[in-house]
Amino acid sequence: MEKAASQRASDVAYDKIRQFVLSGTAEPGEQLTEEQLARISGVSRTPVREAVRRLENELLIVRSGSKRLFVADWSADDIDEMFILRGMLEGHAASRAARNITEQMLEELATVSDVLDAAVQASPPDIAAFLAQNRRFHDIILEAARSPRLSAILPTLIEQPVVSRTAQQYRVDELLQSARDHRELIAAFAARDAHWARAVMTSHIRRAFHAFSITAVRRKEQRRAND
């Protein structure tokens, strides 16, 4: 129901190319040609161009000079920066949401939070469900913030693979804490306390950042062990 029917070819191209880039099938730094992307997504070059423009805007694809296309190659600093910007902007979104959220949205958040709790408390935890509900949770907040600007900017900072990789490596207690954050956010919204909401959201994101960083370290160690 979520990623539903994108009938337009340019949307199909967007999804396919995005997946192609993010799944790691394409190497970072690798060149992409419009024709190749057209073959991959099964449409002509015209909608591919539109899709590429969008992905370029999200910095998933970069242009050399101002012509050829390449898969973006993120540095550690880029990742840090993403989390810092997310912290600021999602914190701001939470702050606005606390002021603008409706009763109905609050109820929705509660419902999502229930499902999320169940996913976390299952053994083993249902990571896929966690991710889906987590995303839904943040989407509702963004909607409640009622800021077209934020709605345009924030999604480009939340690369699902980063979120996913973070969650995959979460320990159970970290998942539980994440779920508790959601509960506390709902409390802050219900109290219409913008400062509280911002603070909770900020620490929520920062914790995710550190969890992500640790997985980077773990991966490094694993690679070393494999040598």
Add this chain to the structure above:
Amino acid sequence: MEKAASQRASDVAYDKIRQFVLSGTAEPGEQLTEEQLARISGVSRTPVREAVRRLENELLIVRSGSKRLFVADWSADDIDEMFILRGMLEGHAASRAARNITEQMLEELATVSDVLDAAVQASPPDIAAFLAQNRRFHDIILEAARSPRLSAILPTLIEQPVVSRTAQQYRVDELLQSARDHRELIAAFAARDAHWARAVMTSHIRRAFHAFSITAVRRKEQRRAND
């Protein structure tokens, strides 16, 4: 040398349509068709579509339902939000710049600042020169911040007409304070003091916001006087 040769038709279209929308020639809420925009910019619909995509991303153009194009109509809340986001992000940019700026860039900032001072102290103040140098100043900082993300996001929040309208209505003492801010920013950068730089930049933007708001009030009064 700055806005130089955008030879690509899609860039020509972008500039023309942007000007068309921002100059007020097109009424907010008015419908735009791709063909009309193609006529205006003297190119075919294909590059127009790319230009429209970009402008859509900047929220200068919006899509109704999911097709037709309209000139965006900003509410007061939208403007507030723009200044808040600018404050956060330009503050962050200044903070990063304080850590990453090169000696050469510092010298450039000093040069720009000299020209800016001269423009402000002339009588009457040279607003056009002020705007040009002000823009250059902020561009250098953004470059010094070395954050591709910020470079992608920030320009969409800085609508030149807003900046221009703000500056047009600045009183002389406000212009002087703005120039002093720039000097202080340079000092903060030279000291490599990220917190200082952020604070100065934040108040710099907030002052601009209030100057802008006051012009809105003045305009309202003028309109009333004209009735």
Add this chain to the structure above:
DNA sequence: CGATAGACATTTGTATACAATACCGTCAAC
């Protein structure tokens, strides 16, 4: 008189052909 269905006009979406431009390898001259 109001509502609704259907035809028609308008507008956006896509594909393809062709033009312009950038890249890269080769060859020649110094």
Add this chain to the structure above:
DNA sequence: GTTGACGGTATTGTATACAAATGTCTATCG
């Protein structure tokens, strides 16, 4: 041996024709 110019090739940029979708107007039926 290195550098620079030339030309072929790969790739992006633009225009146009056509298809799909959306909005609008009118005529007819309840």
